[in-house]
Structures are given as structure tokens and as C-alpha cells.
Amino acid sequence: MNTDNTKAQMRKGILEYCILAILSRNSCYAVDIINELKKAEVIVVEGTLYPLLTRHKNAGLLSYRWEESPQGPPRKYYELTELGRIYLSDLDRAWEELVVSVNQIRGK
């Protein structure tokens, strides 16, 4: 049994939360989100992000606007909607509870 799979599952679990947290600071192009996630070693491939962003946009948590790009096709800049902010603050609370729970168990 190796821990890679478990670690991957853990990362996957927090991926959605991390994306929303990044977008809560300012609007982002998908590649900006990727770079930040990569730096934090949360995501491995870019392709994972596109379906997530579209799903959240359809759920009304995100909206986007088109912006010209010097390097190619216009880019989609995503940002949190009002609903997205409420959703994120709920996740913030859930995350804090999780940290407390895990620390409580580990501290025993």
C-alpha cells in the first residue's frame, strides 16, 4: 500500500476550495490559477481545471469576461460571484472545523 493514492485523494478534496480561494482575491485567467496551484503543489495537470471552472460557472459561483491576449486567442478571466462568495465563506468555516478536528485527533 503506498501513500500516493491517499495523498492524491486529499489534494483532490481541497482543489475546489483552493480554486475559489484564489479567485476571491482577484479575477484570474485559468493559467494564473494553475501557476498558483502548482506552486502550492496542489494540482498536477492543467486539464483538470477547465471542467471544474465550467461546472462552477454553470452553478452560478463564477462568472467570466473576455480579455485580449498578446499571445493568442482572447482569454477568459474568471471571478467569484456574490453566490460564490457565500459558498466560499461556508467552505472557509468547514476547512477551519476540519483543521481543528484533525488536530484534535492527532493531539491525542
Added chain:
Amino acid sequence: MKVTVNINLGGYAFNVDDDAYERLRQYMKNLEKEFSGESSSAEIMSDIEGRIAELFRMRLNNYKQVITMKDVEEVMSILGSPEAISGGDPSAEEPPRAQRRIYRDPEGRIIGGVCSGLAAYFTWDPLIMRILFVALVIAGGFGIGLYLVLWIVLPEAKTTAQKLEMRGDPVTIENIKDSVKREFETVKKKMNL
């Protein structure tokens, strides 16, 4: 010298080596299959197409005007294989359903393995099943007939897959391997005795 193919990605024209084109086409087809379950698969695909166009543009300049196999492979590793992308969906890996069937158990048998096999099916202790049959025999001889009929009717669990089915374990490579190993250990133990 190579033949190139002219393609339109996200509204931009690219000259692509024919082998690289074939590779890219296959990749996009696999991605499309991967997202086919999504309600907005077309939108996801167009996002990805736009990103590929952008990555290709970054790899081209005045001295390099054609997309090669190397470019395609680099872009594929940035975006990830369809399996890596869909890896986020745990429902994709549903464990095979276990099917339980009644067999005679040749390993745990005392007479014909009927009681042992029935016990495996109902997940009872074989001893209880045997006591029940002995009780039926004592009560009126009905047990002997029933036992003989079951002995004839029930197939013997011969193969490893059948033995797994008898215990209600899913027939997977992993389980078959475990089961064969267990059998090997029992044989080894018997030889030592």
C-alpha cells in the same frame, strides 16, 4: 522533408507536421470522449482548444513556423492525459459487483461439500449447517435424501473464480491472486505435516 497539415485551433491557423497532427487529433478525440458526460462538454473543449492554440503560439517565431511532434507532446504533458484529467471523478472507479452463487465446496468437505458450500453461501458457520442436516436425518431420514439431491444438483466450485463466487467475493485479478496464494499455502502446510 515532411508534409504539413493546416489546422484551425481556437480561430488561429497552424501548420502542423502530419505525424504531430495525427497525434493531436487522437488526443483531442480522447478528451472529447472523456468529457462526453458533461452537460457543457463543448465549452470545456473550446477552452482547452484555446489554451492549446496559446501554447502553440508561444512555441512559434520567425524561425520556427511549424508545430512538430515535440510541441504536441509538450502541450499534452502540460494539459495532462484524459485519464489524469478525469481522475477527479471517483465514481469512475466503481468496484466490480460481487456475485454470490451456491457451489459445493471441495476444500471444506466432509462428505460431498454440500454443507460447507451452503454455509459459504449464507455466510453461516459450516458446523451449524451440518448440525441442521444431522438433525434432519435423525428427525425422519428426510435429510439424507435432501443431501443426495443437493449433491447431484449443486456444481462443485472447481476454478478459483467459482470459489470466489461461492464466498461472494468479486472476481478480480487481485482476489484471484490472493486466493491462489492461499491455496498454495494450504498445500504447502499439508506437505509439511
